[in-house]
Amino acid sequence: MSGKSVRIKDIAQKAGVSTGTVDRVIHNRGKVAEDVREKVLKIIEEMNYEPNLIARALGANKTYSLGALIPDPQADSYWLEPRAGVEKAEKALKHYGVAVKKYLFDPYDVASFQAQALALLAGAHDGVVISPVFYRESLPYFEALQQAGTPFVIFNSQISEYTPLSYIGSDLYTSGLLAGKLFHYGLPAPCTLLVAHIDERAANASHLGKKEKGFRNYFVQHHLEEQYPIVAAELDRSNMAAFIGQLDSLIEDNPRLGGIFVTTSKAYSIASYMEQRRIKHIRLIGYDLLPQNLHYLQQEQIQFLINQGPFGQGYWSVYYLAEHVILGKEIPLMKYMPLDIVTRENVNYYLPEHDEKPLLEHKVSL
Amino acid sequence: MSGKSVRIKDIAQKAGVSTGTVDRVIHNRGKVAEDVREKVLKIIEEMNYEPNLIARALGANKTYSLGALIPDPQADSYWLEPRAGVEKAEKALKHYGVAVKKYLFDPYDVASFQAQALALLAGAHDGVVISPVFYRESLPYFEALQQAGTPFVIFNSQISEYTPLSYIGSDLYTSGLLAGKLFHYGLPAPCTLLVAHIDERAANASHLGKKEKGFRNYFVQHHLEEQYPIVAAELDRSNMAAFIGQLDSLIEDNPRLGGIFVTTSKAYSIASYMEQRRIKHIRLIGYDLLPQNLHYLQQEQIQFLINQGPFGQGYWSVYYLAEHVILGKEIPLMKYMPLDIVTRENVNYYLPEHDEKPLLEHKVSL
DNA sequence: CAAATTGGTGTGTGCGCACACACTGATAAA
């Protein structure tokens, strides 16, 4: 906090050596006499030297190439946000010599994923971020990356076979707990609850499973299992008639149904069903601020949406990767985004405003 | 996104002039022939030139001094967060030549405020951020700042007499609405609700008033006034016996009391009371993640805390001010922080982690 | 004992920009 920053030059002077030598000890490159090294290190400590990362970025004049393998928002608009986050980080890091190449794949088409993953490998990047929507199919590519020594960051879906530099995503289990809490808070017992997994294939099963487990455990922890019986169902909208039929019978079979917890971002599909059937008394909680979900949140057909910070996921993935690649910094093995509880009343503060374009780089320093 | 950035040199070359001339048109300083100016401007447009703000910060080598007039966290720990935000921004901006001087005053002592405000004025800063806890008493200082042409940003409390460069805070009215929603969602009618204003002096009345208004309006908008009668009370903990007596009689007088909305950060004081009296059925919603509040949130004595992003308030105030002072950028007249709904289940994601120290400056550019 | 090697160190240049300064040619004042 004391006025002027200390420069490499200052410590060189104080140590009675040249800036070159100081540079060598800072980056431990080249040869430096042991006693000199220690002396310089000590002075760096004493003077509380912090490199001017701005100048560093200028001087280094290196370029880094990163790759981002993520789903194409055209296929599923959920991915608009992560992509925007990636692009924001890209922009922020541009003048640090970082370029990010995006490889977009169709999240409903394995072949597309594989093709793009191959392209990513061929890109020979200094680091990559990946959203491994296809769990099993992505494993060989992680193997290849590991072989090549390319650092990778994973976001949105976790993977246990390979340890990435970092996982950025949300705590699925806790989000389930949270949904449980919200129902418990809002619904007097006894009351049946439905966990609906909509439109997700087996590849993502662990995803949804974790959410369901958290949800169930909320009631177990509070010894409420009997007052809040839970029913789970997998629904598929590929056949809309069947989808509606399933819902009809679920409602018929569970007269005390008080709430539906949708573990995917498709809560709107149930909201739409309920709107048509003029059902008002069933509470609905889902994930993600998709336009369709927002519509029903406004209508109060959906009570709460849990926001997993999709924008932040994209942003931090790239940002952390860059920090590691450029600065060799140790980055957190895992970063969970906040689980925002979004309602009609506070939704405005969570909607993206990517057009805002801060001018001063901030948050601390390159 | 195309590989290399275009430099001032590139556009100079393309325009057939020197970099000096380009520099002149960019900063419109000095004399430039009109036709040349236009030509350069056109090329800047065409080549989509974006100044390398990193290099700019280095080259400019200016220093800016900002002042921050904020309450002393020692007197009220709420202010730990805003101060941390200010300090984080300070750190982030340090290498851009920005220094922030803090003037801390005791938020319960007008004289202390006035003394620090005078010191702030004497500091002759390039810009200041102020949290005008003492509404009336702060007015003359805003007048003085305006006279001196010093830009100022206000945060946490709004002021209508003078227009600051920007107001950073939260939308108090909406936060009241939100609290209303949460009670309505969780409490079956009929049910009496208490709005408790604790430990705040008249100076801040508008604050609390806005929250109460939002709260009441939630029920008006939903035509629920009769099912959810609302009682308001001002409580003062300076005399604890009286405080407890007031609560006792409020509870006695309102047998259907189902929820208490505390408009200040002192929800813990009621939680503590309820704990002593072994009252469990009354729902409690308050503001701010103070340690004491967190304690009772864990105990589930408090159901929800509304978080107003105090850290972000401090951070963005300084950050925006710097953007304006350094770059002359137009900054938003008003920035509301998100109103986070915090429960026992998701509280971890909202607790501060200021120790993390990003290395790459980000978010976009100086 | 000269030449080659190697540990250890200093110097110089460039990154993209800001800014002070020097310079040119034309016009106005002397």
Add this chain to the structure above:
DNA sequence: TTTATCAGTGTGTGCGCACACACCAATTTG
């Protein structure tokens, strides 16, 4: 005509750092 004036422009230096290179002395090699 000479000199001052000034609109308009180019050049050079420095910001703090990274990095290539040059350099010197103490060794080692032949």
